[in-house]
Amino acid sequence: MRKLIYSALLLPLLVACAPSFDDCAVVNSKPSIYPDYTDIVIPVNIAPLNFKADGKAKLLAVEVKAGADVVSLKCSDGKAIWSNRKWRSMLNSHIGDTLYYTVTMADTTGKTVKYAPFFQVVSPDSIDSHIAYRLINTGYVLWDKMGIYERCLENFTQKPIIENSSIDVACVNCHSFSAQNPNTMLLHIRKFNGGTAILYDGKLQKYNTKTNISMSAGVYPSWNPNGYIVAMSTNLISQQFHNDYSKRIYVSDSRSDIVLLNMKTQTLTTCPQLSTKNLENLPAWAPDGRTLYYISAPERKGEKGYDVGYWYSLLRITYDEATNSWGTADTVLRANDLGGSITFPKVSPDGRYIAYTFANRGYFTPFNRESDIYLLDLQTMQIAQQPNVNSDCSESNHGWSHNGHWLVVGSKWPDGMFTKPYFAHFDGKGNFSKRFLLPQEDPDFYDDYTLNYNNTDFITGEVPTTPIQWRDAIKAAPVPVNADPSVDIDALSGATKKADK
Secondary structure, eight states: OOOOOOOOTTTHHHHHHHHTTTTSSSSSOOEEEEOOOSEEEETTOOOOOOOSSSSSSSEEEEEEEEEEEEEEETTTEEEOOHHHHHHHHHHHHHOOOEEEEEEEEEOTTSOEOOOOOOEEEEEESHHHHSEEEEETTTTTTTTTSOOOEEEESSSSSSEEEEEEGGGTOOOOEEEEEEEEEEEEEEEESSSSEEEEEETTTEEEEEEEETTTTTTTSSEEEOOTTSEEEEEEEEEEEEEOOOOSTTOOEEEEEEEEEEEETTTTTEEEEGGGGSSSSEEEEEEEOTTSEEEEEEEOOOOOSSSTTTTOOOOOEEEEEETTTTEEEEEEOEEEEOOOHHTTTTEEEOOOSSSSEEEEEEEEEESSOTOOTOOOOEEETTOOEEEEEOOTTOOSOOEEEEEOOOSSSSSEEEOTTTTTOOOOOOOOBSSSSOBBBBEEEEOOTTTTTTSSSSSEEHHHEESSSSOOOOOOOHHHHHHHEEEEOOTTTTTEEETEEEEGGGOOO
C-alpha cells in the first residue's frame, strides 16, 4: 500500500486542524450525503468529489483513512471541499486501495453525530479526461438557448464548443466523435444555418447530407472507428408534447433509414437492407469497423408514436468499405420476445458487450420514466438489467469510455425532470459498480441548476477548435455530398441496387 506524501509542515497542519468530537454520539448507520459518493469505485484521475449533508443536517468534519494514513478535513461551511492538490495526492498515493470516510455532522437538533464509515475504491482504470454534452432547457420551451460544451473530468473546467447565440439561435444537436477522439467530430444544425458541421482531418466544414437517396439530412450518427465513415439515420420525425411532467415529450418517426457518409470521397451510400419500409434507426458501429448494429421497428401504418406496442428490435449487418458491399441483416434481439423496445445500442470497446436502453415504447426514451440500461453479452447472449446504473427515473443517452472501464449514463434521478451525467466502473466481466454523479466544485451546484446534460460523450482531450471557428463554419454555405451512383432508391419506399434491376 502506498503512503500519502506530505511535506514535514503539511502533515502536522492537517492533524492540528482536525476537529475533536470526543463527546459526540456514534451511530452504526452510514451518513446521508449529497451527492451520494458512498461505497463507490472512482477513477484515479477524477476531480475532487466534494459533498455536503443531504437534508437539514450540517457537515462538520471528514476523516479519510487508507491503511495507516489519515487525512482530516474541517467543514466550516458545512461542505467537504478538497483542494486539487490534496485530493490528487491522496488518490495518486492510494491507487488500487480503499479510502474509508468517517463523517461527523450536527443533526437538526444540534446534536453532534459521528457515522459509520463509507468507502471509495481508487481504481487504476483512468477515466477519459473530458466529456462533451449539450446543455438545454428541460422543457424545450427555451430551446433557443443551448450549446455544446466540453468539461474536464480531472478538474471543474467547462468550455463552450459552440453556443447557438452566435449562430442565429439555431438548434445544435447530435454531436458525435470517432472512438472518443476529439479531433474527429460531427454535429447537426437545424432550423437556421442548417447542415452538418464536421471536424475531419484538421478541417472544419459544413455539409449538406440530404441527397436523392435519403429522405432527410443525417440525424443520429455513429462514427466508424476508421475515422472517416459515419453511419447516420435519416428520419421523418414528429413530436408530441404533454402537460403531464412525467411524460413531457414523445419523439417518433413515420419513416427512417440508415445511410453511410464516406468523408474521404464525400459520398453517401446505403443498401436495400437499411432502406426498407421498416424503421431502421440509431446505428452503432462495433469496434471491428465491419459490423453495424442498429434498431428497427415495423412499418408505421398510422398508429400514434407513443402507443405501447411501438417496439424496436436490435439488428446487425456487416459492411466491407473496400468493396462497398453489405452482408445479410441479422436480428440480434427481437422486441416481441422481450416485451418492450430496444434503443440506443452502444458496443463496448472490446466488442463483447452492448449496453442498451429498454423501455415500453418507441426509441427516444429520455422522457420514458421506466427506461433502464441493460447489458447484452454477445458471447453468451445473456441479458442483465443493471441495478447499479439505474434508478426509478429515466436512464438513457449512455456511452463507453475509450478503455471500456467506465460508462456514462444520463439520468433524471431524483426529480424526474433534469438529466445529469452519472458514471459507473465496469470490470469487463459484466459488472458495474454503483454509479456516482458528475462532481462540481460547489456541492450546492445541482440544487438550482435547471439545464439538461444531453447526450454526454467521453472524449480523450479537448476539441482543438474555438467557438468562432464553429460559428464561421456553420454560417458558411454547406458543401453538398454526392449520392452513391450504384444505388437507385426512392427514399420513401425502399432501396434497390441498379445491378439488381
